[in-house]
Amino acid sequence: MPQAPVVGIDLGTTNSLVAYMEGDKPVVIPGVDGSNLVPSVVALDPIPANGGRPTVTVGNSARKSLIENPERVIYSVKRLMGRGLEEVKNELRFFPFRLADDVEAGEVPRLQIGELRFTPPEISAYVLRQLKRNAERFFGVPVNQAVITVPAYFNDAQRQATKDAGRMAGLEVLRLVNEPTAASLAYGLDRAKEGTIAVYDLGGGTFDISILKLRDGIFEVQSTNGDTHLGGDDIDNLLLTIALDEIHAEHGVDLRAHPGAVQALRKAAIDAKVRLSSEQSAYFDMELPNGDRYQREIPRNVFEVMIEPILERTAGPCKQAIADAGITPEQIDEVVLVGGSTRIPAVRQLVDRLFKLGERGKKPHTDLNPDEVVALGAAVQAGILADSSEKTRDLLLLDVTPLSLGIEALGGVVAKIIQRNSTIPASAVEYFTTGVDGQTNVAIHVVQGERELASDCRSLARFDLKGIPPMSAGLPRIEVKFLIDADGILQVTAREQRSGKEAQIEVKPTYGLTDEQVENMIIDSYDHAEEDFANRLLIEARNEADNILRAVEHAPQNPAWMQLTVEERSAIATARERLIEARQGTDVTAISQASVALDQTTRRFAEMMMDAAVTTAIRGKTMDAAGNELDDKVTAPHPMAAAEFK
Amino acid sequence: MLKIVDSAVPVACWSCSVARNASTLFCPNCSKIQPPATGDYFAVFGLQPRLNLDLDALEREFHRLSRRLHPDRFARASDSEKEWSLADTALLNDAYRTLKDPLKRTEYVLKLHGAEIGEEHSGNRQDPSRAPADLLEEVFELNMQLEEMRMARQMGDDDPEAAKSLSEAKRKFEGLLQEVDRDLRAQWTAWEEGGDAQRQTAQKQMVALLDRRRYLRNLVRDVTETLGD
Numbered sequence: 001m002p003q004a005p006v007v008g009i010d011l012g013t014t015n016s017l018v019a020y021m022e023g024d025k026p027v028v029i030p031g032v033d034g035s036n037l038v039p040s041v042v043a044l045d046p047i048p049a050n051g052g053r054p055t056v057t058v059g060n061s062a063r064k065s066l067i068e069n070p071e072r073v074i075y076s077v078k079r080l081m082g083r084g085l086e087e088v089k090n091e092l093r094f095f096p097f098r099l100a101d102d103v104e105a106g107e108v109p110r111l112q113i114g115e116l117r118f119t120p121p122e123i124s125a126y127v128l129r130q131l132k133r134n135a136e137r138f139f140g141v142p143v144n145q146a147v148i149t150v151p152a153y154f155n156d157a158q159r160q161a162t163k164d165a166g167r168m169a170g171l172e173v174l175r176l177v178n179e180p181t182a183a184s185l186a187y188g189l190d191r192a193k194e195g196t197i198a199v200y201d202l203g204g205g206t207f208d209i210s211i212l213k214l215r216d217g218i219f220e221v222q223s224t225n226g227d228t229h230l231g232g233d234d235i236d237n238l239l240l241t242i243a244l245d246e247i248h249a250e251h252g253v254d255l256r257a258h259p260g261a262v263q264a265l266r267k268a269a270i271d272a273k274v275r276l277s278s279e280q281s282a283y284f285d286m287e288l289p290n291g292d293r294y295q296r297e298i299p300r301n302v303f304e305v306m307i308e309p310i311l312e313r314t315a316g317p318c319k320q321a322i323a324d325a326g327i328t329p330e331q332i333d334e335v336v337l338v339g340g341s342t343r344i345p346a347v348r349q350l351v352d353r354l355f356k357l358g359e360r361g362k363k364p365h366t367d368l369n370p371d372e373v374v375a376l377g378a379a380v381q382a383g384i385l386a387d388s389s390e391k392t393r394d395l396l397l398l399d400v401t402p403l404s405l406g407i408e409a410l411g412g413v414v415a416k417i418i419q420r421n422s423t424i425p426a427s428a429v430e431y432f433t434t435g436v437d438g439q440t441n442v443a444i445h446v447v448q449g450e451r452e453l454a455s456d457c458r459s460l461a462r463f464d465l466k467g468i469p470p471m472s473a474g475l476p477r478i479e480v481k482f483l484i485d486a487d488g489i490l491q492v493t494a495r496e497q498r499s500g501k502e503a504q505i506e507v508k509p510t511y512g513l514t515d516e517q518v519e520n521m522i523i524d525s526y527d528h529a530e531e532d533f534a535n536r537l538l539i540e541a542r543n544e545a546d547n548i549l550r551a552v553e554h555a556p557q558n559p560a561w562m563q564l565t566v567e568e569r570s571a572i573a574t575a576r577e578r579l580i581e582a583r584q585g586t587d588v589t590a591i592s593q594a595s596v597a598l599d600q601t602t603r604r605f606a607e608m609m610m611d612a613a614v615t616t617a618i619r620g621k622t623m624d625a626a627g628n629e630l631d632d633k634v635t636a637p638h639p640m641a642a643a644e645f646k
Numbered sequence: 647m648l649k650i651v652d653s654a655v656p657v658a659c660w661s662c663s664v665a666r667n668a669s670t671l672f673c674p675n676c677s678k679i680q681p682p683a684t685g686d687y688f689a690v691f692g693l694q695p696r697l698n699l700d701l702d703a704l705e706r707e708f709h710r711l712s713r714r715l716h717p718d719r720f721a722r723a724s725d726s727e728k729e730w731s732l733a734d735t736a737l738l739n740d741a742y743r744t745l746k747d748p749l750k751r752t753e754y755v756l757k758l759h760g761a762e763i764g765e766e767h768s769g770n771r772q773d774p775s776r777a778p779a780d781l782l783e784e785v786f787e788l789n790m791q792l793e794e795m796r797m798a799r800q801m802g803d804d805d806p807e808a809a810k811s812l813s814e815a816k817r818k819f820e821g822l823l824q825e826v827d828r829d830l831r832a833q834w835t836a837w838e839e840g841g842d843a844q845r846q847t848a849q850k851q852m853v854a855l856l857d858r859r860r861y862l863r864n865l866v867r868d869v870t871e872t873l874g875d
């Protein structure tokens with residue numbers, strides 16, 4: 001069996017993608033429905049009555065459950081990765097899902113989905129497994145190695161959580177790459193570029209700015225900054241909050257009590273946001289449970305005033321990154337825009353102002369699809385690691401750590417040992433001693449961040465140096481080596497120098513899972529023999545066929561069925577027959593193709609069903625803002641955006 | 647009294663057993679990556695410790711070594727080679743970061759030669775009693791202004807006059823900083839080209855200049871923070 005290439009994965013807040021190097025060119029691998037984007041949405045059905053594991057659906061099919069069954073669907077889980085209980089609680093104010101009650105401080109928070117509980121890395125692992133499967137279907141061989149992208153401003157815990165998710169999904173994560181840096185690789189591949197570029201990456205949930213120097217195929221990051229909680233989601237939440245408040249104030253209806261209705265309204269808000277990127281005005285028009293109508297026009301200029309405080313939050317990090325790179329905006333040769341939110345005209349105006357582009361006769365680069373460019377760059381990095389392509393042979397990425405690493409010193413003050421924007425891998429050696437005669441343990445508290453007090457920084461871990469030979473106070477000399485690896489993750493080793501004894505370190509991550517916990521959360525067996533694999537592909541293809549067939553079987557019971565033309569209904573019937581026939585055989589490709597064919601003939605029907613579901617969810621009859629435009633070429637990256645309806 | 651770290655201890659290559667210099671990162675015989683070097687940051691670049699450096703050449707060498715050492719080049723190598731690549735690259739990066747920066751480089755060279763350089767305490771405000779003697783009066787006055795400004799800010803007042811005089815003071819101290827930098831560079835050459843006695847004098851001068859510089863820089867930072875720009 002031929003070896004599968006190392007794949008590059010963009011594990012996004014809103015959408016995820018998998019790509020690989022096809023010869024010298026990075027290419028996105030589409031899912032079974034033909035779509036390049038897999039919405040980062042996971043639906044978990046209840047455990048079957050006869051036991052076994054719950055059915056998990058990921059992507060577009062999971063999205064359909066958002067409105068019908070919001071309490072069983074998780075989205076935007078990236079915002080919760082590597083975060084503590086308090087932060088997650090705060091974050092969840094805007095989400096329909098909730099935390100398990102019995103989570104204790106210091107534990108990784110778990111989400112409660114019906115009777116099931118999952119940590120954020122487990123949910124991400126389901127998304128990753130789906131991407132892995134898509135790639136395996138595409139190549140016909142197992143895919144076990146990947147490069148995964150993370151926001152440049154992700155801290156140690158968030159990176160570790162992402163790596164854990166990869167392991168749970170049965171992927172060996174060869175490298176974590178920062179998203180803006182990956183994007184620069186995709187851009188720089190075809191042009192032997194020299195100069196200084198800035199990558200402005202505003203996605204669904206995170207914002208990054210990176211400044212790089214390109215020289216002789218070396219992409220050297222000079223500085224990076226960002227906000228791991230800033231993105232298109234915030235705009236959606238703002239529009240949603242305004243609409244909910246207005247509906248409450250003007251019509252006396254509190255939709256917040258109806259999760260399905262909130263999701264429907266969120267969808268309308270996202271549609272409005274997307275439309276305002278190309279049009280001067282957007283409308284909300286929906287019928288409320290009490291029979292009233294909520295009608296609201298949002299002109300673009302009003303929208304821009306509303307979102308200005310959100311966009312303005314990207315200015316500070318940009319200025320800091322420019323200052324940290326030791327340059328002025330005029331010295332930046334090119335600006336690359338990444339992330340779906342950079343489609344918003346106001347964002348482009350802001351970028352123009354921050355980098356003085358217009359006045360220098362320049363424009364930001366947008367030639368690569370902002371939703372795909374990160375995944376393409378991840379594939380390039382995968383190609384570099386696998387040394388698989390002539391084109392990537394001379395490329396090298398030198399990234400930096402986004403946050404300073406420090407140790408809590410006396411009085412709770414932070415002693416910085418590795419400064420932010422240091423090229424990684426980076427290391428620092430510190431010496432510790434004891435304060436009491438015969439002391440055999442020394443505790444070290446490692447933090448990440450720029451503030452002066454440890455309590456204001458992000459706690460990474462507490463290391464307990466154990467087994468120090470008993471000596472007089474101050475005599476032991478314990479050498480501790482801190483090393484930030486190429487993934488931006490901290491490794492620590494320690495040695496007592498006077499006795500030469502390797503000190504034992506007990507690492508207690510402040511916000512992470514232990515190795516053992518990760519091991520227990522692996523969702524797929526690592527090693528599958530080759531015949532197993534072929535068998536699994538067949539089983540999966542048949543399962544997929546069954547899912548589609550089941551949906552089509554129930555279709556005539558849906559009121560939307562009657563709205564289809566006679567031709568459409570007969571085309572569906574034919575495609576259905578073909579799939580049933582293919583499913584009886586063992587040809588995986590034939591089954592998959594027949595599944596895609598049936599899926600495509602039922603697409604308009606699916607749209608109408610979704611429309612109907614939206615309407616039922618708010619117990620009204622129509623929701624023009626959400627329904628009318630589903631045929632538009634909308635590609636906004638969000639679980640609720642109509643990305644697959646083209 | 648000069649303590650040059652001797653790194654020319656031969657050791658055997660793990661792969662081909664040929665003796666090599668312990669400060670090289672690759673075996674000269676079989677080109678295999680070696681465990682982290684025992685030499686100083688200069689040895690990583692094959693240089694003798696020095697203060698006047700050709701930064702372009704340093705960058706080129708940094709890129710050349712990065713291409714060979716970086717963990718990206720060892721994604722499919724043995725575990726020990728992976729480990730050495732990680733450690734070697736960290737050393738290379740630490741070395742480049744230190745040597746490319748004129749101040750860090752000066753501090754590093756002086757430390758290699760046994761000088762004691764004041765440690766940084768980034769958190770604390772400057773203690774006026776530690777001010778360089780010739781600046782005592784001005785630092786005293788500046789601290790008064792800073793205090794007044796902070797008080798005014800706390801009360802929610804805006805005092806454009808005070809801000810203006812603070813900005814002026816900031817410019818002045820920035821000018822002094824540049825002066826220190828020029829003085830430091832002048833000492834580099836004295837240190838490198840002079841005899842033992844001159845070298846000792848230059849070293850003392852540089853230690854004092856670095857202290858002064860640290861003090862000035864923290865002052866400027868305090869003013870910048872208080873002005874909030």
